Amino acid sequence: MHYDLSGAKHIIAALDADQDIKALMLKAFMRRVELFGIDISFFNEPFTPISITGTGCSLKCRHCDSHYLRHMLDGSGGRLYSQVSFLEDRGAKGILLSGGSAEDGSVPTYALADDIKNIKQDKKLKISAHTGLVNEVQAQKLSDYLDMALVDIIGDDETIHDILGLDAHARDYERSLEYLSSSGIPLAPHIIVGLHNGRLKGEFRALRIVERFKPDVVVIVVFIPTKGTVLEGIRPPDIQDVARVITEARQMFDCPLSLSCVRPGGRYRSELDMYAILCGIDRIAVPSRKAYTISRELGLNITEVPQMCCSYGASI
Template identity: 30%
Template sequence: MGIAVFRLIARFSEVSLTGPHCALNCHHCRGKYLRHMLKPLPGSNGLYRLLEQLRQKGVRGVLLSGGLTREGLLPITENVVEQIWVAKRRLGMVFNLHPGFERRLDLLEQLVGAVDTLDYEFSLSREIVKGVRRLPIKPRDTAKILETLLEIGFDVVPHIFLWHPWGSSQLLREELRVADELGARMVTLLVYIPPPGDPKPDPARLVELLRLARSWWPRELSLGCMRPYDVKRVLDRAAIEEGLVDRIANPHQEVLRSYLDSVRAYDACCSLPEHVLGEFRIEPSQLLAPPRSLVRITLV
């Protein structure tokens, strides 16, 4: 069937529930990724009104994300849960949620059925959990949270770093092993983007790690959108040419042109489950469209 290629063009959008604000303010991000997302409109039903306007503009799915609290939680209230449910029922939208390291079982149970998949940052690295994220949990707690999310009934896609400065092939293998044993249907691999001035990863090393990951992971494997641009030409070509992943987000345009006739194309997030992807299928040539400008939403 060929590799599935994902890019956000017009049918899928991103919303930050917190706007550009994040209490963690990690050194490598500083909220810059949130600034490119839409934010809810003012008012108690601002999220729903935003989603309604997006749907009217042809958007069929949304990533619900945002900054995390110091406890590592996305600040979701019962009002937000209700608005998501209303949008699901009235608008028929597809939702991907970044829940952070959510431990509130009562809240999670209310979201089952409202969201179609969860993107979950899974790491057994103390440097990532305690150093980068500065979270009040232990690395092993991230595995417990993943297990809980799966047991509750969510479709969870663990996001695991293929590479970060404190990682190793042994750590990568252990994280994949745990995700496999817990029953995740797919894993998305990320490449840590170092802050300006810090050393960048070696593309050849990334290809080696990706080959190892492919040999260790038995189900669908995706190469997510977080990876430095400087490594994409080499890494993306190997990923597609060698069949090292089943899905890839935002491949290098030069590489994509070489394989355009053999890919399946989707205007969506790469984490979505197969049964909803039909709504987001596009012609491969549409992947070469100029970068989109963010949808401008005005009050009506």
């Protein structure tokens, strides 16, 4: 199809950004038009996360420290089935299983494999899960019920040790993708931009790790300085740094590239959404008003995807 790039060129040229960033953005935007035409998907109703561990977590990550678990539905202590039923009664099409990490870095949904298989049979809902690091046995158990594995991929050993407090290495994340992929589970790797104190450190290596595995979708997460954590006073990553990661991802992957709902809010989010679209993102979770505005200015065709997680690829 023919698409007039003059609007994108004009908007990018007017940005207060480095010239090399602008060149990368235009190239990436052209790539997304080549892959997806003028379509962009907005996911305003992500799956509701259910924590299988309640607020419990064996790690004390400097960026989270269990904060986000307190905002999930509590599926611990035998409450998982009732929480899923609660969501189903409200029209949910799927659920996101999550929770705190075990000491090995896994999110132990595999420990409830029989219960989750029963839920899958009874409810006919799509089931996604944050997996964390997994071994071969754990991945095989997950394959019995998972429709999509959401895996944070960390590409820097120092970040893994200092920020997550985990005795693991980037190679362990690569092995986790190997096990999940070999088990036949669709993959939605998540790249966390700025996790190392708001700076880039390992993101490009993480992209190279993911490149081996033909993911269904690649999700860009942006570090949020969270109140009550060690990193609450750290600035979020420079938006031009986020742009560098997104443009690189757009050139590397032919699959959908999604901007996660996990990203800072306010004016930062508005500016980030604009940059992300110009960098080649073709789907956004919980888009800002600016995302709508810039998409219309670019002549993109917005599709609203109801009650679905942005991590789903061809499955939507």
